[in-house]
Amino acid sequence: MAPNQKPQKPQSKRKRSDLNWKKVDHKFDDALGDGWMGLEEIEGVDVDFHEGHSGERIVQLKPTSLENVVDVPFVEDDEPAGALENTADDAEQPAKKKSRKEQIKSDKRQAAKKKRASAKQAKREEAEANQDKNKEPEEAEEPQYNAAVSKMPEWSPDNLNIAKGLPPALLHTLHSNSITTPTPIQKESLKSSLIRKDVIGVAETGSGKTLAYGLPILSRILEGEIPAEALAALILCPTRELALQVAGELRKFAPQVSHVSRRVNIATVVGGMSIQKQQRQLVHANIVVATPGRLWEVLMDNGTLAKRAIRSQFLVIDEADRMIEAGHFEEMDKILRMTQRTSKSSTAPFQDEFESTEIGLPEEVPATDDMQTMVFSATLSKDLQQNLKRKRKAGSGKKQSTVKTSLDDLLMRLDFRDHEPTIIDLSPVNRVVSTLEEARIDCLSTDKDLYLYYFLLRYPGKTLVFVSSIDAIRRLVPLFETLKQHVFPLHSGLQQRQRLRNFDRFKTLPQAVMIATDVAARGLDVPAVDHVVHYQVPRTADAYIHRSGRTARAQRSGLAVLLVSPEERRMANDLLRQLNRDTGLAQLQIHFNILDQLKGRINLAKKIDETTHKTSKAKYDAGWEKEAAEALGVELDSDHEETQYNSRGQKKKKAAHSHLDEREEGTLYKQKEELKRKLAQPLMSRGISSKYLTTNESSLAHELVHDEHHKNILGANTNKATNDVRKGGKK
Numbered sequence: 001m002a003p004n005q006k007p008q009k010p011q012s013k014r015k016r017s018d019l020n021w022k023k024v025d026h027k028f029d030d031a032l033g034d035g036w037m038g039l040e041e042i043e044g045v046d047v048d049f050h051e052g053h054s055g056e057r058i059v060q061l062k063p064t065s066l067e068n069v070v071d072v073p074f075v076e077d078d079e080p081a082g083a084l085e086n087t088a089d090d091a092e093q094p095a096k097k098k099s100r101k102e103q104i105k106s107d108k109r110q111a112a113k114k115k116r117a118s119a120k121q122a123k124r125e126e127a128e129a130n131q132d133k134n135k136e137p138e139e140a141e142e143p144q145y146n147a148a149v150s151k152m153p154e155w156s157p158d159n160l161n162i163a164k165g166l167p168p169a170l171l172h173t174l175h176s177n178s179i180t181t182p183t184p185i186q187k188e189s190l191k192s193s194l195i196r197k198d199v200i201g202v203a204e205t206g207s208g209k210t211l212a213y214g215l216p217i218l219s220r221i222l223e224g225e226i227p228a229e230a231l232a233a234l235i236l237c238p239t240r241e242l243a244l245q246v247a248g249e250l251r252k253f254a255p256q257v258s259h260v261s262r263r264v265n266i267a268t269v270v271g272g273m274s275i276q277k278q279q280r281q282l283v284h285a286n287i288v289v290a291t292p293g294r295l296w297e298v299l300m301d302n303g304t305l306a307k308r309a310i311r312s313q314f315l316v317i318d319e320a321d322r323m324i325e326a327g328h329f330e331e332m333d334k335i336l337r338m339t340q341r342t343s344k345s346s347t348a349p350f351q352d353e354f355e356s357t358e359i360g361l362p363e364e365v366p367a368t369d370d371m372q373t374m375v376f377s378a379t380l381s382k383d384l385q386q387n388l389k390r391k392r393k394a395g396s397g398k399k400q401s402t403v404k405t406s407l408d409d410l411l412m413r414l415d416f417r418d419h420e421p422t423i424i425d426l427s428p429v430n431r432v433v434s435t436l437e438e439a440r441i442d443c444l445s446t447d448k449d450l451y452l453y454y455f456l457l458r459y460p461g462k463t464l465v466f467v468s469s470i471d472a473i474r475r476l477v478p479l480f481e482t483l484k485q486h487v488f489p490l491h492s493g494l495q496q497r498q499r500l501r502n503f504d505r506f507k508t509l510p511q512a513v514m515i516a517t518d519v520a521a522r523g524l525d526v527p528a529v530d531h532v533v534h535y536q537v538p539r540t541a542d543a544y545i546h547r548s549g550r551t552a553r554a555q556r557s558g559l560a561v562l563l564v565s566p567e568e569r570r571m572a573n574d575l576l577r578q579l580n581r582d583t584g585l586a587q588l589q590i591h592f593n594i595l596d597q598l599k600g601r602i603n604l605a606k607k608i609d610e611t612t613h614k615t616s617k618a619k620y621d622a623g624w625e626k627e628a629a630e631a632l633g634v635e636l637d638s639d640h641e642e643t644q645y646n647s648r649g650q651k652k653k654k655a656a657h658s659h660l661d662e663r664e665e666g667t668l669y670k671q672k673e674e675l676k677r678k679l680a681q682p683l684m685s686r687g688i689s690s691k692y693l694t695t696n697e698s699s700l701a702h703e704l705v706h707d708e709h710h711k712n713i714l715g716a717n718t719n720k721a722t723n724d725v726r727k728g729g730k731k
């Protein structure tokens with residue numbers, strides 16, 4: 001059949017007769033019933049299968065005794081395959097007679113060959129189709145791309161003061177994500193990183209440091225400059241959430257390109273998630289974003305990755321000061337030693353580690369001279385320049401005895417390939433972003449819950465509350481749940497799945513509260529966080545800066561509130577000194593009459609929580625006793641129930657706990673009903689009357705009609721919290 005010809009219904013009668021069909025007689029003819037016409041066989045014909053233009057299956061019969069080759073469209077169970085049609089095109093077949101066996105073999109070979117060819121063709125077609133879909137902007141969307149670039153002169157090489165700017169495809173994705181102007185840290189660091197210099201960058205929270213180190217990495221991949229045997233980048237982060245976020249941010253900006261060697265494949269390697277899945281992702285990854293613990297575990301198991309990591313073109317340490325906190329990340333140290341060049345120490349520094357494992361990393365894998373190191377944080381010591389100079393003077397062989405600060409320690413452990421890394425310190429004098437408003441609330445430590453509740457009701461929005469222990473979260477979350485707040489915990493004691501779910505829900509809900517430990521203090525980017533509350537005074541200025549930095553990101557406004565109890569005053573003063581706040585922090589205005597109304601609610605909620613805790617503990621203990629008795633095969637008699645021993649062997653009273661449960665449960669029910677009533681009562685701002693709506697100072701009727709009233713407090717204005725910070729500094 002001619003290539004462009006549509007398959008036609010075979011003219012079976014005419015051609016069929018040209019072949020030497022023979023009737024086959026067999027004993028089953030009668031048994032096969034009325035529909036059965038008979039069976040014929042033919043010899044001297046090669047049978048070949050291939051796919052037609054419209055996907056139909058073609059049976060090609062090549063009579064070895066005839067010069068003609070015939071194509072028969074084959075539609076399964078629809079048309080008979082014995083019909084033949086002459087074609088002129090494929091006529092050249094040697095008229096050699098084959099034995100039956102040879103013929104079957106040859107048929108099979110031919111069929112396999114055709115199958116391979118058609119699979120190849122399908123792949124080619126798919127690749128072509130994909131090429132069209134993912135065409136780089138400069139090929140596929142020339143005008144659109146040019147428009148994007150012309151709208152972003154700030155990203156031009158001239159403006160960045162460099163010879164060659166970012167690849168067009170990358171500019172395109174920046175534009176489509178509305179990143180039209182580089183932030184100061186991006187501008188400064190690109191000048192050096194794009195010409196392959198090492199960079200140490202310090203800039204305020206939320207200033208775009210992720211892209212500051214991400215763009216040169218993406219750029220190098222897109223330019224096709226990454227050797228096949230190397231990773232493009234190894235990025236280390238202190239927390240799992242941050243690693244996942246960084247990977248997400250890079251994916252968002254990674255352009256889709258058709259060149260396989262220029263594609264960006266990012267793998268995250270973090271604890272608490274399936275290691276097998278991460279191993280699979282690593283096969284194709286050219287960027288690995290990881291927390292040190294899990295990464296080290298994976299490296300010990302995956303020699304190929306270890307070799308690629310050693311030759312990584314970029315090593316990035318995000319939140320660097322956190323990563324090197326004393327005893328924080330043992331594995332971090334090992335990973336850093338792995339990426340050091342052997343010349344830095346007499347033997348390959350990581351070799352001992354690998355020898356004890358099965359992967360047997362060959363000694364001849366040297367760390368690359370090309371590795372570019374980038375170190376970023378919002379809080380790196382101001383003595384940075386000095387420390388680096390000291391390090392350079394000390395030379396690479398200098399012992400660690402000269403190490404004085406953790407930063408020195410980091411610099412000693414990092415093997416900067418660049419003799420003079422570029423240091424960019426853009427941290428603001430105040431150490432926090434200018435769009436951040438700060439305030440304090442002085443209160444008794446026993447009243448902190450009350451003030452927090454007041455704050456959450458008075459200023460609805462997205463609030464992140466930092467506490468210094470997991471226990472505090474375990475107490476506060478049920479309390480605020482009882483008070484019907486959308487509250488989510490985040491701490492290292494939670495399962496990773498729960499951590500991610502909570503973080504995600506906090507991110508997506510327009511109004512929510514997250515109560516977290518420092519797990520959430522660094523790097524997490526939730527753009528719409530309105531407030532950060534420091535439930536306790538943070539121990540260090542750095543902790544305060546990072547925690548506060550979860551709000552007021554990317555030029556938005558935000559408020560950080562510090563709750564200070566009398567016992568914490570000295571600590572707070574120290575903190576403010578470190579932060580150069582000579583005038584102290586302004587007080588947040590409190591509407592005390594609302595506070596009074598909240599006292600009843602919070603006291604009741606606390607009672608409910610206590611009772612709930614007691615009853616669930618009693619139930620748990622009862623369950624424990626029953627289980628222990630069952631395990632021992634003994635029955636609990638009434639005497640036994642009078643006095644029991646807990647798992648530590650301490651004697652405890654268990655007299656008639658079932659009666660106690662009933663009593664407690666009754667109390668609990670009553671308390672819950674009462675709280676329900678209290679929560680249903682509206683809160684009133686001072687001087688507000690719910691009976692005479694129009695007589696109030698602020699015309700409550702007007703506010704209600706126009707839907708301008710405060711969501712939780714009648715008669716209160718809807719000011720943002722930042723407007724209620726008493727100006728004038730010191731209280």
Ligand SMILES: Nc1ncnc2c1ncn2[C@@H]1O[C@H](COP(=O)(O)OP(=O)(O)OP(=O)(O)O)[C@@H](O)[C@H]1O
Pocket residue numbers: 178179180181182183186203204205206207208209210211377378522523524525527549553554
């Ligand atoms: N040039 C830019 N223009 C506008 N927005 C940007 C720009 N660069 C980054 N952003 C956005 O700013 C937000 C903060 O960025 P990022 O998380 O990188 O800050 P960061 O400096 O690393 O903060 P932290 O110190 O808290 O880790 C992100 O949502 C990011 O997408």
